[in-house]
Amino acid sequence: MTTINRRKLLQRSLVTTLSYGAGLTILANAKSARATPANEKITMAVIGCRGRGKQLMVGLASRADCQFKYLADVDSSLFEARGKTLADAQDGRKPECRQDFRTVLDDASVDAVVIATPDHWHVPAAIMACQAGKDVYVEKPLSHNCWEGRQTVEAARRNNRIVQVGTQNRSAPYNMAAKKYIEDGKLGTIHLCRVFNQKEWANFPAVPDSAPPQGLDWEMWNGPAPEHQYNAAIHKNWHHFWNYSGGDIVNDGIHQLDLARWLCGVEYPKSVYSTGARFDKEGAAETPDNQVATFEFDKLLMTFTLTLDTPYMLKSDPELRDNDIFPHWPQNATRIEIYGSEGVMFVGRMGGGWQVFERTKGRQPVVTEQMYGRFPDPNHQENFVDCIRSRELPNADVEKGHRSALLGHLANISYRLGGRKLVFDGQSEQIVDDSEAMKFYTRESYRAPYGVKA
Structure with missing residues (x-):
């Protein structure tokens, strides 16, 4: 004993x-962490909103200090259902839906993006986001090939961006x-x-x-x-x-x-x-x-x-x-x-x-x-x-x-x-x-x- x-x-x-x-803070409900004024919330966009993208956007949108302004996916048939899911997670605030995520990167009000596309898009999207001044959460694996990963590191450092890879362990x-x-x-x-x-x-x-x-x-x-x-x-x-x-x-x-x-x-x-x-x-x-x-x-x-x-x-x-x-x-x-x-x-x-x-x-x-x-x-x-x-x-x-x-x-x-x-x-x-x-x-x-x- x-x-x-x-x-x-x-x-x-x-x-x-x-x-x-x-x-780290282990939270049963991140909304309870603190009430954050709207102008102090981190404004985000999700790029790719199927399985893993949906999980990430709901998890982050459920926090009191994050809000999603955009939902981007090449498949517009997802917009209605995923838009509702995201709105439900962030107290009714509906996201704008875009098929081409590059238009999202043009919005200076977006602080960070969540990338949950198929693997071959991870690095191109992450580098474009870094160059646009956005911080990045990119799903695993980081890269499609050896060379791509180093390019992403350089893009993050050159543009002073936070890039978190989705290896959550x-x-x-x-x-x-x-x-x-x-x-x-x-x-x-x-x-x-x-x-x-x-x-x-x-x-x-x-x-x-x-x-x-x-x-x-x-x-x-x-x-x-x-x-x-x-x-x-x-x-x-x-x-x-x-x-x-x-x-x-x-x-x-x-x-x-x-x-x-x-x-x-x-x-x-x-x-x-x-x-x-x-x-x-x-x-x-x-x-x-x-x-x-x-x-x-x-x-x-x-x-x-x-x-x-x-x-x-x-x-x-x-x-x-x-x-x-x-x-x-x-x-x-x-x-x-x-x-x-x-x-x-x-x-x-x-x-x-x-x-x-x-x-x-x-x-x-x-x-x-x-x-x-x-x-x-x-x-x-x-x-x-x-x-x-x-x-x-x-x-x-x-x-x-x-x-x-x-x-x-x-x-x-x-x-x-x-x-x-x-x-x-x-x-x-x-x-x-x-x-x-x-x-x-x-x-x-x-x-x-x-x-x-x-």
């Missing part, structure tokens, strides 16, 4: 210390506690970290090109990607086409890669090797459904394992995220395993908590330390708003988002070259002595007028 009470006390202490130390008090536990040496010497991203995501049938649905500006949706007629398979499953994304290692796995890189305190890999396959070939998907990558850092190996044909692997659901529950680690789809000389730490993203196991006693598991988690979206949004006002770098600053995205992009380059080992120079951010690999470092070209220029 004494041990249990000590652990509960430690958890409460860590949450309190880390929350205040990081400038960096704002979770329980993850901050895990990092402190590691930094304090309690896990011992660490030479191996294993990262997992396992789920069920089946291939999908190829379909012929067709006319776009009514209300959709396909030209704008396609944006910087190569010219292509509307195709429903691409529109609905862009995550699995190289022109628009990099498969699930960067789409969803970036959350775990970013968290693992942060917890382990590593920056650029010295080398990267990745192999895999699209085993389910009956369909249009281009990216792998099984993939393994190895990242070599100084004194640390990090591996990444992807499976998209494992329906028994379970992502942390809302009940787990919002309660004192740990995942069943062997079947947790998005876990991180950090192996130290004093124990192994299992970490769950998005509120999954963490536990440290040492050698068993009497064949029973021994938990050295643990901490429950909570879903960190409100914390991450709070951090973004605080940094807009303070001008301090946010928890998931663009530089951090760029370096984490590099891991997935480099792994994909290795995979696309048949599993070639890539040597990487972090100082120059170049693949060493491999001109063929460098051809994948960025797009061959960007379609006008959607080019990327910091």
Whole structure:
């Protein structure tokens, strides 16, 4: 009983210390934080308002210190429903709806934008917003390719903009506690970290090109990607086409890669090797459904394992995220395993908590330390708003988002070259002595007028 009470006390202490130390506020209802006069509210626009965009705009609009003036999406059929959702979240104030987000950037009254488009638009939209003097919350992954990320960092710094990447695990008090536990040496010497991203995501049938649905500006949706007629398979499953994304290692796995890189305190890999396959070939998907990558850092190996044909692997659901529950680690789809000389730490993203196991006693598991988690979206949004006002770098600053995205992009380059080992120079951010690999470092070209220029 004494041990249990000590652990509960430690958890409460860590949450309190880390929350205040990081400038975080855990709010059940952000509206209750303070009543903010209209002229002191942060005026925002959302760019892309489907699933994740809707969640972010509702979360921020529900705060007392934020208001959305614009809702931008290439699909005008969303305007009525999303406009009502946003109005309901901000006490009846209706947003102006625009198909071309660039017209929103012309409004000097807009302080910040939230970008939740498909991956291939993240960097062009973020750079345009920085150049227009807007602060930016951009969904993960930051970039479509290696080169784009550095351009975004430069645009943010040159224009003195706050850019928060949507890797919200960096704002979770329980993850901050895990990092402190590691930094304090309690896990011992660490030479191996294993990262997992396992789920069920089946291939999908190829379909012929067709006319776009009514209300959709396909030209704008396609944006910087190569010219292509509307195709429903691409529109609905862009995550699995190289022109628009990099498969699930960067789409969803970036959350775990970013968290693992942060917890382990590593920056650029010295080398990267990745192999895999699209085993389910009956369909249009281009990216792998099984993939393994190895990242070599100084004194640390990090591996990444992807499976998209494992329906028994379970992502942390809302009940787990919002309660004192740990995942069943062997079947947790998005876990991180950090192996130290004093124990192994299992970490769950998005509120999954963490536990440290040492050698068993009497064949029973021994938990050295643990901490429950909570879903960190409100914390991450709070951090973004605080940094807009303070001008301090946010928890998931663009530089951090760029370096984490590099891991997935480099792994994909290795995979696309048949599993070639890539040597990487972090100082120059170049693949060493491999001109063929460098051809994948960025797009061959960007379609006008959607080019990327910091």
